[in-house]
Amino acid sequence: MEGMEDLVREFLVEAYEGLDQLDRDFVALEQDPGSKEVLGQIFRTVHTIKGASGFLSLHKLGAVAHVGENLLSLLRDGKQAVTAETTSALLAMADAIRDMLEHVEREQSEGDQDYSPLIAALTRLADDGPSPEPSAAVEEARGPATAAEAAAPAVAAVGAEGGRGSVAENSIRVDVNLLDTLMNLVGELVLARNQILQFTASQEDSGFLGTCQRLNLVTTELQEGVMKTRMQQIGSVWTKFPRVVRDLAIGCGKRVRIEMEGRHTELDKTIIESIKDPLLHAIRNAVDHGIETPAVRRERGKPEEGCISLRAFHEGGQVNIEIADDGGGIDPERVRTKALASGIVSSDRAARMSERELIGLVTMPGFSTAEKVTNVSGRGVGMDVVKTNIEKIGGTIDIHSVLGRGTTIRIKIPLTLAIIPALIVTSGGERFAIPQVNLLELVRLDGSQAQACIEHIHGVPVYRLRGNLLPLAYLDVELGHERRGGRPSDREANIVVLRAEDQQFGLVVESVLDTEEIVVKPLGKQLKGVPAFAGAAIMGDGRVALIIDVVGLAQTASLIAERRQAESGRQGGAPAAAGTRETLLLLAVGARTRVAVRLATVARLEEFPTSAIECTAGHEVVQYRGEIMPLVRLADVLSVPAASGEGSDEGLQVVVVRGSGGRSVGLVVDRILDIVEEDIEVTRHSVHPCIRGAATLQGRVTDLLDVDGILDRELAGFAGHLVPAAAGS
Amino acid sequence: MTKSCQFCTFLLHDLYLGVEVERVQEVLRYQAMTRVPTASSVVEGLINLRGQIVTAIDLRRRLGLPEREPGRQPMNVVVRTEDGIVSLLVDEIGDVLEVEAATFEDPPATLRGRARDLIRGVHKLERRLLLMLDVERTLAFDASGEAAVASGRG
Numbered sequence: 001m002e003g004m005e006d007l008v009r010e011f012l013v014e015a016y017e018g019l020d021q022l023d024r025d026f027v028a029l030e031q032d033p034g035s036k037e038v039l040g041q042i043f044r045t046v047h048t049i050k051g052a053s054g055f056l057s058l059h060k061l062g063a064v065a066h067v068g069e070n071l072l073s074l075l076r077d078g079k080q081a082v083t084a085e086t087t088s089a090l091l092a093m094a095d096a097i098r099d100m101l102e103h104v105e106r107e108q109s110e111g112d113q114d115y116s117p118l119i120a121a122l123t124r125l126a127d128d129g130p131s132p133e134p135s136a137a138v139e140e141a142r143g144p145a146t147a148a149e150a151a152a153p154a155v156a157a158v159g160a161e162g163g164r165g166s167v168a169e170n171s172i173r174v175d176v177n178l179l180d181t182l183m184n185l186v187g188e189l190v191l192a193r194n195q196i197l198q199f200t201a202s203q204e205d206s207g208f209l210g211t212c213q214r215l216n217l218v219t220t221e222l223q224e225g226v227m228k229t230r231m232q233q234i235g236s237v238w239t240k241f242p243r244v245v246r247d248l249a250i251g252c253g254k255r256v257r258i259e260m261e262g263r264h265t266e267l268d269k270t271i272i273e274s275i276k277d278p279l280l281h282a283i284r285n286a287v288d289h290g291i292e293t294p295a296v297r298r299e300r301g302k303p304e305e306g307c308i309s310l311r312a313f314h315e316g317g318q319v320n321i322e323i324a325d326d327g328g329g330i331d332p333e334r335v336r337t338k339a340l341a342s343g344i345v346s347s348d349r350a351a352r353m354s355e356r357e358l359i360g361l362v363t364m365p366g367f368s369t370a371e372k373v374t375n376v377s378g379r380g381v382g383m384d385v386v387k388t389n390i391e392k393i394g395g396t397i398d399i400h401s402v403l404g405r406g407t408t409i410r411i412k413i414p415l416t417l418a419i420i421p422a423l424i425v426t427s428g429g430e431r432f433a434i435p436q437v438n439l440l441e442l443v444r445l446d447g448s449q450a451q452a453c454i455e456h457i458h459g460v461p462v463y464r465l466r467g468n469l470l471p472l473a474y475l476d477v478e479l480g481h482e483r484r485g486g487r488p489s490d491r492e493a494n495i496v497v498l499r500a501e502d503q504q505f506g507l508v509v510e511s512v513l514d515t516e517e518i519v520v521k522p523l524g525k526q527l528k529g530v531p532a533f534a535g536a537a538i539m540g541d542g543r544v545a546l547i548i549d550v551v552g553l554a555q556t557a558s559l560i561a562e563r564r565q566a567e568s569g570r571q572g573g574a575p576a577a578a579g580t581r582e583t584l585l586l587l588a589v590g591a592r593t594r595v596a597v598r599l600a601t602v603a604r605l606e607e608f609p610t611s612a613i614e615c616t617a618g619h620e621v622v623q624y625r626g627e628i629m630p631l632v633r634l635a636d637v638l639s640v641p642a643a644s645g646e647g648s649d650e651g652l653q654v655v656v657v658r659g660s661g662g663r664s665v666g667l668v669v670d671r672i673l674d675i676v677e678e679d680i681e682v683t684r685h686s687v688h689p690c691i692r693g694a695a696t697l698q699g700r701v702t703d704l705l706d707v708d709g710i711l712d713r714e715l716a717g718f719a720g721h722l723v724p725a726a727a728g729s
Numbered sequence: 730m731t732k733s734c735q736f737c738t739f740l741l742h743d744l745y746l747g748v749e750v751e752r753v754q755e756v757l758r759y760q761a762m763t764r765v766p767t768a769s770s771v772v773e774g775l776i777n778l779r780g781q782i783v784t785a786i787d788l789r790r791r792l793g794l795p796e797r798e799p800g801r802q803p804m805n806v807v808v809r810t811e812d813g814i815v816s817l818l819v820d821e822i823g824d825v826l827e828v829e830a831a832t833f834e835d836p837p838a839t840l841r842g843r844a845r846d847l848i849r850g851v852h853k854l855e856r857r858l859l860l861m862l863d864v865e866r867t868l869a870f871d872a873s874g875e876a877a878v879a880s881g882r883g
Contacts, residue, residue: 188780430764479766523775524784525812526868530768536775536782544763544775544782556767 008104011052015101018045020239022094026087027242033082042090043072049097060110061100067122068093074126089121091243176269179230186219186226187419187519193219194516194540223419223517232272234312234321235263241283245308248287255305256291258283262312267319271413274393275321278386282323282409283308285383290327290407300404302326318437319415324408330401332358359399363387422518422537422547425496425509428481431545432509433518433537434496438550440504442512443495450493457675463495463506467604470497472506473557475548478532500554507553516540520547531556584704586673586697587655590640594702596695599675601707603656603664610652622654622666629656632710633668637690638703657707665711674698733830736852738823738859739806742794744844746819747826747852747859752808756822759802760785771870773818776805783807785816791867793843808864815868828852828859836860 025042029035050065068090074080096115103111193216200212242258249256267275291297291306298304311322332355339345339361345353353361363383383399390397395413414420414437422433423442443465445453454461454472461472472495495506518537527533531552539545584596612622613631620631631654634640654666676697690713692706736747737756762774762785773787785805789797797803803818832853840848844860847867852859 191780428766430766481766521782523782524815526772526784526786526815526870527765527768530765532767533765536763538777538780538782542777543761544777546763546765546775 008056008108011056012101012105015049015052015097018049019094019098019101021045023243024239026091026094027246029082030087030246036076036078039072039076039082043069043076046072046093058100058104058110060115061097061104063119064093064096064100064115064122067119067126071122071126080126086125089118089125092118093122174229179226179269182226183230186223189219190223190419190517190519191538191540191542195542198540227268227419228266230269231266232269233263234265234267234272234319235260237272237276237279238263238310241280241310244280245283245287248284249291249306252288252293254287254291254293256287257305257307259307259309260311261309265312265314265319266415267413268415271319271393271415274389275395275411275413278389278411279321279323281383281386282411283310286323286325286327286407290325290329292328296328314415318412321411321413322408323411324406326406329403329405329407330359330362330399331403335359335361359401362399363397419517419519421515423496423515424513424539424545425475425494426511426513427475427479427509429510431513431539431543432475433516433545433547434498434507434550435534435547436515438498438500440497440499443497443506444512445493445495447492454493461508464605465497465504465506467606468504469605470495470504470506472508473553474508476510478553478557498550498554500551503554505554505557518545518547584676584697585655586676586702587634587667587669588671588673589634589638589669593638593640594673594697594700595634595638595669595691595705596676596697596702597655597657597667597705597707601657605672606654606656606666608652608654608666613652624656624664624666627664629664629666631666631668634705635668635670637710637713638688657710667705667710733827736826736828736859736861737806738826739804739819740821740823741788741792741819744792744794745823745857745859746788746862747828748806748808748817748862748864750825752810752864754807754809754814757805757807757816760805769870776816778807778814778816781814783814783816785818786868788817788819788867791843791870792847810864810868812868817864817867826854826859828854 022042022045025038025045029038029042032038046065046069050062050069053059053061053065071080071086071090075082075086080086096113096118099113100110103109196212197216200209203209238260241260245256245258286308287306291308292300292302294304297306306325306327308323308325311320311324313320335358336350336353339358340347340350344361350358363386387397390411390413393413395411398410398412399407400410401407421436423436423439424431424433426432443463454463456462461474463470463472493508494510494512495508496512497504497506516539518539520535520537522535523530523533532549533546534549534552535547536544537547583599585599585602587595587597589595606624608622613620614622616628620633621628622631623629631652652668653670653672654668655672656664656666690706690710691703692709693704694701695704696702735750737750737753738745738747740746757778760776760778762776764774765772771786771791773785776783776785787797787803789795797820801820803820804822805816806819806822807814807816834851834853836845836848836851847863849861849863852861
């Protein structure tokens with residue numbers, strides 16, 4: 001009896017594999033209805049299942065497989081054409097087989113479902129051929145199929161690759177647990193290797209050193225090898241999607257084609273497992289919400305058949321997955337209304353949100369824009385689950401949508417979770433590991449530089465990294481260490497430039513040691529609430545180092561949230577109404593005048609030597625980033641007497657501003673004072689075209705510049721003059 | 730329940746505490762530790778136990794007892810829990826004792842402070858009292874070190 005159970009188990013494993021293959025084959029068949037090769041493959045799979053079911057006396061299963069096989073043999077021999085009707089019947093057969101297999105797995109019987117209608121349908125199709133009416137549909141279906149013919153050889157190639165014959169000889173099945181154990185052991189080995197390598201620094205025996213070198217190399221190769229055994233092609237998850245898309249599309253009365261690119265991209269098995277559901281969900285969303293019905297698509301001048309394209313590729317040690325549809329896109333206004341209706345955001349905040357932020361709301365829990373609840377989506381659990389699952393494995397998700405043109409979801413995930421390269425830094429005498437995926441660059445400033453280059457805006461340290469303001473956080477402050485060596489700016493600074501959720505920030509650390517491959521170990525439950533750390537690793541000397549959770553740290557240091565606020569202010573483009581909260585850059589012009597521009601319009605802060613200023617048609621210009629940028633001396637515009645010459649000798653302080661039309665102009669000012677975020681009350685006292693009003697900022701009266709006004713006034717003649725000149729050069 | 734039970738005992742300040750012997754994986758001398766900044770002060774640090782990273786809990790702080798005298802190195806009692814292994818830092822290790830169920834009594838109602846939540850009961854031994862530590866509760870605390878499981882204090 002025991003032997004029998006083993007046989008059943010083996011049969012189940014094989015039959016499930018066969019069914020997966022069937023799903024793929026049926027979709028390939030729809031693309032290329034005549035393919036003998038695919039039909040042969042399907043026939044063989046069904047035949048195998050039938051044969052084994054007879055042997056194991058699973059009679060119902062055998063009966064279903066038998067009639068299916070009959071129909072298939074007719075199709076394979078070209079005695080009947082493949083029609084949508086036959087395909088649907090065969091897919092129903094595959095589903096029935098799957099049901100029965102699941103029953104067998106659970107309760108060792110085929111279950112008591114009645115499959116006679118299915119059997120009858122299959123028999124009728126085999127006996128009479130397809131009814132004449134759907135055969136018209138076949139012709140119609142052929143249209144796109146011929147278009148897809150170019151892709152057909154690729155499909156066939158995949159089929160051949162997935163075929164049992166060649167693979168079975170060269171591969172064996174290995175228990176995943178065994179692979180996990182191996183992975184852990186290799187992790188230990190890597191640690192031991194690192195420890196030995198540290199010893200070799202103090203050794204001189206060349207024989208010993210040579211052996212260590214070899215150990216080092218072999219360990220690295222072994223590590224790579226074991227990692228590879230856990231790697232799976234992302235295609236193994238994707239195989240189910242064509243079927244899902246087909247079924248869904250038919251269910252919604254839509255026509256959807258799925259295109260896949262990069263199915264050979266490899267990922268760690270654990271990661272593959274955890275992205276399966278999020279991807280499926282995103283695709284269902286695309287079919288259900290994204291792609292419009294054929295009628296609507298025709299109206300909008302798009303091809304009736306919608307297209308979902310899946311793309312996977314490696315980039316910078318990460319795997320990128322893109323799910324793009326050419327459907328209706330997300331309507332930010334509808335998101336706004338929905339978000340308000342479901343109380344996700346306050347009306348105040350909703351009014352201020354940018355388009356991108358609104359689209360981001362789609363990933364909030366309890367959000368759905370679907371007009372009606374379908375059995376697919378619209379239940380309010382959706383993109384938030386996708387987002388949480390992706391973030392759980394250290395990935396990020398980004399939604400980009402153009403109304404009427406489609407939506408693209410970009411997912412970035414790490415290759416593997418187990419062993420990662422990391423930068424080792426110190427703070428308060430302890431070592432910390434920063435995952436290299438978050439790392440952009442390192443900046444080192446010596447004592448005097450650090451003092452000069454790290455500036456403070458309202459007590460918040462910033463550093464000008466190639467003209468962009470980089471907010472800084474001190475690791476020892478964030479970790480609550482006692483700061484050593486007095487004021488922060490008195491000593492050298494090592495700035496680790498990091499990226500967290502598309503924002504950059506600089507982390508000032510005590511020292512930067514090295515990069516090292518670390519084995520990530522989880523922290524205990526007692527430390528789950530600590531946002532600054534993602535895990536721990538054992539270092540070469542056997543001590544434990546904590547792995548910094550860059551996103552978590554940025555949140556604790558409120559770097560991310562702050563930037564977001566700035567962004568919403570920027571996008572708001574609020575008119576100069578009373579009581580608006582704005583982020584402003586304060587500038588000094590002349591001896592006493594203070595002016596402010598909206599930070600949102602400021603592209604960069606630059607300093608030009610006086611010699612760089614050239615002249616064209618009576619306008620002062622500088623060459624800036626491959627363009628000729630006009631300069632506007634604010635002192636002249638505002639008719640302010642120039643300051644008493646002390647600051648302006650060494651160079652020009654220039655604020656590069658960008659107007660609504662994308663035009664740039666450099667405003668020459670005397671000093672850059674500060675950045676403030678305040679509720680300002682604007683008094684419209686001025687009739688000057690370049691000033692939109694005045695307000696009291698930091699207790700002093702400040703003119704608010706109208707950037708577009710300045711651009712219009714100052715560039716009126718200039719732009720026309722420049723265009724032919726630029727074309728000539 | 731069986732009539733007698735084995736306890737691994739240890740000393741902590743002026744308390745004589747015990748943990749079921751099945752829960753204890755091993756007892757270690759003081760290990761070099763990596764501190765976890767921003768975590769609760771109850772977490773003393775992380776130790777490397779043969780490649781496994783184990784959180785060490787300062788039992789004195791957890792129970793609200795005075796700090797250990799400087800220079801005195803604690804011992805690690807590594808206990809198994811539902812969420813993996815954790816090390817409890819104690820002053821001194823005692824014997825493994827076999828105690829009778831008959832000597833058990835609930836903690837006195839006058840027992841106050843954190844100990845009220847974490848001590849499950851008392852075994853009246855001949856010469857002294859053995860307090861039974863509730864390991865799961867001991868390890869259930871949030872970032873601030875306060876008990877995550879709120880329970881009525883008399």
